[in-house]
Each structure stands twice: as C-alpha cells, then as structure tokens.
Amino acid sequence: MTLTHYYRCFLGIVWREALRFFHQRERFVAALVRPLVWLLVFAAGFRAVLGVSIIPPYETYITYEVYITPGLIAMIQLFNGMQSSLSMVYDREMGSMRTLLVSPLPRWFLLVSKLLAGTAVSILQVYAFLAIAWFVTVTELIEIDVPVAGYFTVVPMLVVSGLMLGALGMLLSSWIKQLENFAGIMNFVIFPMFFASSALYPLWKMRESSEWLYYVSVSNPFTAAVEIIRHSLYGQVHWEYLAYALACGLLFLGLAVLGYDPGRSLITRKGAAPA
Amino acid sequence: MGHSRQAIRAPATEAGVPALEVEGLIHDFGAIRALDDVAFANRAGDFTGLLGLNGAGKTTLYALITRLYSNRSGSIKIFGHDVRRQTSRALSLIGVVFQQPTLDLDLTIEQNLHYHAALHGLSWSEAQTRLEVELERSGLSERAHDKVRTLSGGQRRRVEIARALLHQPRLLLLDEPTVGLDVGSRHGILSHVRRLCREDGLAVLWATHLLDEVEEGDKVVVLHEGRVLATGGVPEVNRRAGARDIREAFTNLIGGLTET
Numbered sequence: 001m002t003l004t005h006y007y008r009c010f011l012g013i014v015w016r017e018a019l020r021f022f023h024q025r026e027r028f029v030a031a032l033v034r035p036l037v038w039l040l041v042f043a044a045g046f047r048a049v050l051g052v053s054i055i056p057p058y059e060t061y062i063t064y065e066v067y068i069t070p071g072l073i074a075m076i077q078l079f080n081g082m083q084s085s086l087s088m089v090y091d092r093e094m095g096s097m098r099t100l101l102v103s104p105l106p107r108w109f110l111l112v113s114k115l116l117a118g119t120a121v122s123i124l125q126v127y128a129f130l131a132i133a134w135f136v137t138v139t140e141l142i143e144i145d146v147p148v149a150g151y152f153t154v155v156p157m158l159v160v161s162g163l164m165l166g167a168l169g170m171l172l173s174s175w176i177k178q179l180e181n182f183a184g185i186m187n188f189v190i191f192p193m194f195f196a197s198s199a200l201y202p203l204w205k206m207r208e209s210s211e212w213l214y215y216v217s218v219s220n221p222f223t224a225a226v227e228i229i230r231h232s233l234y235g236q237v238h239w240e241y242l243a244y245a246l247a248c249g250l251l252f253l254g255l256a257v258l259g260y261d262p263g264r265s266l267i268t269r270k271g272a273a274p275a
Numbered sequence: 276m277g278h279s280r281q282a283i284r285a286p287a288t289e290a291g292v293p294a295l296e297v298e299g300l301i302h303d304f305g306a307i308r309a310l311d312d313v314a315f316a317n318r319a320g321d322f323t324g325l326l327g328l329n330g331a332g333k334t335t336l337y338a339l340i341t342r343l344y345s346n347r348s349g350s351i352k353i354f355g356h357d358v359r360r361q362t363s364r365a366l367s368l369i370g371v372v373f374q375q376p377t378l379d380l381d382l383t384i385e386q387n388l389h390y391h392a393a394l395h396g397l398s399w400s401e402a403q404t405r406l407e408v409e410l411e412r413s414g415l416s417e418r419a420h421d422k423v424r425t426l427s428g429g430q431r432r433r434v435e436i437a438r439a440l441l442h443q444p445r446l447l448l449l450d451e452p453t454v455g456l457d458v459g460s461r462h463g464i465l466s467h468v469r470r471l472c473r474e475d476g477l478a479v480l481w482a483t484h485l486l487d488e489v490e491e492g493d494k495v496v497v498l499h500e501g502r503v504l505a506t507g508g509v510p511e512v513n514r515r516a517g518a519r520d521i522r523e524a525f526t527n528l529i530g531g532l533t534e535t
Contacts, residue, residue: 001363005395005396008393008396008397009393009396012389013393015390015393016390019386020379020382098341098343098373098377099377099394100394101341101343102341102366104366105394105396110394261345262344262345
C-alpha cells in the first residue's frame with residue numbers, strides 16, 4: 001500500500017460522507033433548525049432575564065444572543081458527532097461498517113478518515129447556520145455581532161472541536177452497547193454536556209449557585225470546544241482550552257481505535273450473537 | 276480454459292499454495308465455544324460449499340477470516356499470507372459478500388462501487404473501467420445510475436458480488452448470499468458465481484444451509500456446532516458418510532453426532 005492508496009481511500013470516504021449528507025436532507029434541516037430555535041426563540045426570551053457582564057473575549061456589554069452563538073455552533077458539532085457515531089452503530093448492524101473495515105488499509109487510518117469526513121460535514125452545517133444567523137442579523141431581528149474576520153479565524157478551532165466531539169462519538173460507538181436509540185444519547189451525553197458547560201451561561205454565574213457544578217463544567221470537554229470557538233470568533237486563542245481540547249480529542253480517538261481493534265475483542269463481545 | 280487463465284494470474288511461486296488455509300482455529304464468545312479446532316483448505320478454482328445449520332459458526336468463521344474479529348489460536352492464511360501478521364496483503368486478496376446487505380440504499384449502484392474501489396486504493400478511472408466490466412458481467416450495466424433502493428433483492432446481491440470483485444480478489448467469500456431470494460434469483464446468482472470460479476480460477480467459499488446449492492463437482496466443508504465434521508469432494512464425503520447424496524450425508528453426519 002502506497003501513499004497514493006491512502007490518499008484515494010481518504011478521498012473516497014470523504015466523498016461518500018458528503019454524498020450521504022446531501023442525500024439526507026431531513027438530517028441537514030434538523031441540524032439547522034435546532035440551533036436556530038435556540039437563537040431566535042430561547043435567546044430572545046432570555047435576553048431580558050439574563051444580563052451578561054463583560055468577560056473575555058468581549059470588550060463591552062453584550063446581548064444574550066451574542067453570548068450563546070458559540071455554544072450553538074459547538075452544539076451543531078456535538079449533535080453531528082453523536083449522529084455519525086449512531087450511524088456507525090447502525091452501519092455495523094447494516095454491515096456497511098464491515099465494508100469499511102475489510103479495506104486492506106490500517107484500521108486507525110480508516111477511522112481517522114471517517115472522523116475527518118464527519119468533521120468536514122459538521123463545518124458545512126456550522127456555516128449554513130452562520131449564514132442564516134447573519135441574514136437574521138441584517139434584518140435586525142437579533143444581532144450575533146461577529147466581526148467579518150471571525151468567520152475565517154474560527155475555522156481551525158472548528159476543526160479541533162469537530163474532531164474532538166466526533167472522536168467522542170466514535171469512542172461511544174465502539175465501547176457502549178446501548179447506543180441503539182438517540183434518546184439515550186440525548187439524556188446521557190448531549191444534555192449533560194451541553195448544560196454543564198459555558199454554552200448557555202458564563203461559568204462564574206454557575207459558581208454562584210454551585211461550586212462543584214462549576215468544577216464539573218470547567219473541566220467539561222464541551223466547555224473547551226465552546227470557549228475555543230468563542231475566542232476565535234474574535235480573533236483570540238484560548239490556549240489552555242485549545243490544549244485541553246486537543247488532549248481530549250487524542251485520548252478519545254486513541255480509545256476509539258482501541259475499541260475497534262479486533263484483537264481487543266470488544267467488537268467480539270458486541271457481535272456476540274454467534275450465527 | 277479456466278486453468279490457463281488461472282495460471283496467468285497466479286505467480287509460479289504461489290502455484291501450490293492454497294487460496295485459503297485454516298488450521299487449528301478456536302474461537303470463544305465468553306463461555307461459548309463458537310469454533311473448535313477448525314481446519315480446511317481450498318484452492319484456486321475450487322467452489323467450496325461451507326455447509327452448516329444456523330448457528331454452526333459460519334458467520335464467526337467469516338468474521339475471523341476478514342479480520343473483523345481476531346483469532347487467538349490457530350492460523351488463517353490467504354495464499355500463504357497470515358491474516359494476523361500480513362493483514363493488508365491478505366485482505367487485498369479477498370472479496371467478501373456479507374450476510375447482511377451492506378449497500379447504501381440512497382446512493383446509486385455506481386456511487387456504491389466507487390466508494391468500495393476507493394477503500395481498496397483504486398483510482399477513479401481504474402474503478403470506472405472495473406465497475407463497467409463487473410456490471411456488464413452481472414447484467415446490470417443499464418441500472419448503473421439507479422439508486423440501490425429501486426433494485427430487487429436479487430439485483431442488490433448481484434451488485435454486492437460485483438462490488439466484491441472490483442479490486443480483483445482471488446478468493447471470494449459469500450455468507451448465505453441467497454437467503455431471502457426467490458428461486459429464480461437464487462439460481463441466477465449461483466450460476467453467476469460458478470462461472471466466475473470456472474472462468475477466472477477464483478477460489479470461492481460459499482456458506483449455506485441450503486444443500487441443493489451444492490453440486491457433484493464441488494468441495495464441501497461440513498460445519499456443525501463449531502466443529503468440522505467432514506471436508507473433501509462431494510462424492511468422497513458421500514461415500515465416507517455412507518450416503519447416496521449430500522443431503523443424506525449431511526443428515527447422517529450431524530444426526531450421528533447429536534445421538535452420541
């Protein structure tokens with residue numbers, strides 16, 4: 001196997017993921033509607049209730065919409081990561097995961113390629129969301145107030161957070177048996193990660209109500225995703241959280257590759273229906 | 276005719292090497308022994324029927340050969356390449372048709388095949404050439420741009436077989452490929468694969484519990500409760516089991532065992 005083979009294989013995986021993305025319109029629409037409801041309804045309603053004081057990277061008082069936009073971007077990637085992991089479980093049942101795994105290329109490479117493909121799809125979704133949010137800003141219904149440069153400086157962080165959250169999904173798909181329905185993931189992964197993070201409220205506010213919840217939220221990898229996105233939208237880098245997100249991403253990926261290693265017998269145990 | 280083409284494709288050094296050689300294979304699922312000391316071989320140009328009831332261990336065996344699971348003991352060699360140590364080389368020589376359907380229903384036949392070709396490192400133009408050849412052989416050329424969802428069960432199987440052959444493997448593994456198909460499609464697929472075996476010198480391992488899919492000239496491996504009860508040519512297996520045909524031989528073999 002030469003580098004050319006790796007390259008072709010990688011392109012093939014990305015190409016398929018893109019095709020599936022464009023063929024599953026419902027999934028795309030759902031991925032857009034969810035954050036838009038939060039932005040246009042929830043944030044508008046909460047604006048009056050919650051005043052957000054000046055915290056980095058913001059230099060003035062900001063409205064609540066401005067505050068939660070990065071959190072919603074990260075939420076899009078979180079859902080995407082979980083959904084691709086679910087589709088992997090589904091794929092495995094349907095067998096198309098098997099098609100992937102009988103490729104002669106190394107398994108870690110196949111999984112990383114799939115991860116990158118999923119991340120690319122999540123970034124497409126993020127930009128579709130930003131485009132609509134920008135349009136709504138123009139109509140002055142709400143204002144998300146992202147500087148033009150921010151739309152570009154956010155890209156590297158979207159790659160990092162997309163990979164980290166995708167790797168988490170892949171990890172879950174390889175180790176946990178009961179991933180068959182999405183409700184389980186919503187309850188046990190998405191909701192806790194989303195609510196115990198800085199996506200909806202600044203963590204210092206959280207600290208006022210509960211010290212331990214504050215520490216949980218500070219160390220939540222999803223908070224890292226939200227914060228690196230938030231800072232990059234304003235041309236800044238949150239180095240600590242960037243390092244943390246990278247470390248988590250590598251850890252999740254390593255465990256996922258281990259989970260899909262045939263020698264570790266995890267798949268064996270899962271596919272334990274001897275037929 | 277088949278012999279000469281096979282000779283062209285197989286390098287002289289590999290002339291005597293079995294396409295698939297399984298030795299001393301044991302596999303457990305927890306406390307359950309799924310495969311117990313399984314051993315057999317098949318050669319280029321052999322059509323081997325892997326016969327066993329549901330639960331005999333056929334699918335487990337396929338998962339081990341394709342390295343979905345890892346074998347702890349025993350060895351599996353593809354043209355002399357151990358699947359555990361030379362995984363990449365071994366896998367590149369195998370084409371697989373799994374028991375469950377594995378096509379993307381929302382993509383076209385051609386898109387499905389291109390994806391698979393990419394996984395095996397083929398370039399786009401190579402893939403295009405190869406898939407045209409294989410679709411032609413399966414009589415599906417005109418449907419190339421149709422979504423898989425619109426195909427019948429038999430046609431989907433043909434696509435999966437065409438896909439398994441894209442990277443020109445020399446060993447084709449099929450796990451109960453005719454399950455759920457009507458008699459006509461079953462016959463069509465069976466004769467298609469037999470032709471590939473004859474014309475291309477492809478080694479075929481065909482798992483089934485339908486004994487009428489086996490012919491007199493085939494090899495068989497009888498697998499029951501994880502153990503190989505008989506291997507060899509059909510007449511030989513029949514004779515040793517004291518039976519007139521393979522159906523009787525199979526019944527004698529597994530019946531004799533359950534009684535003891």
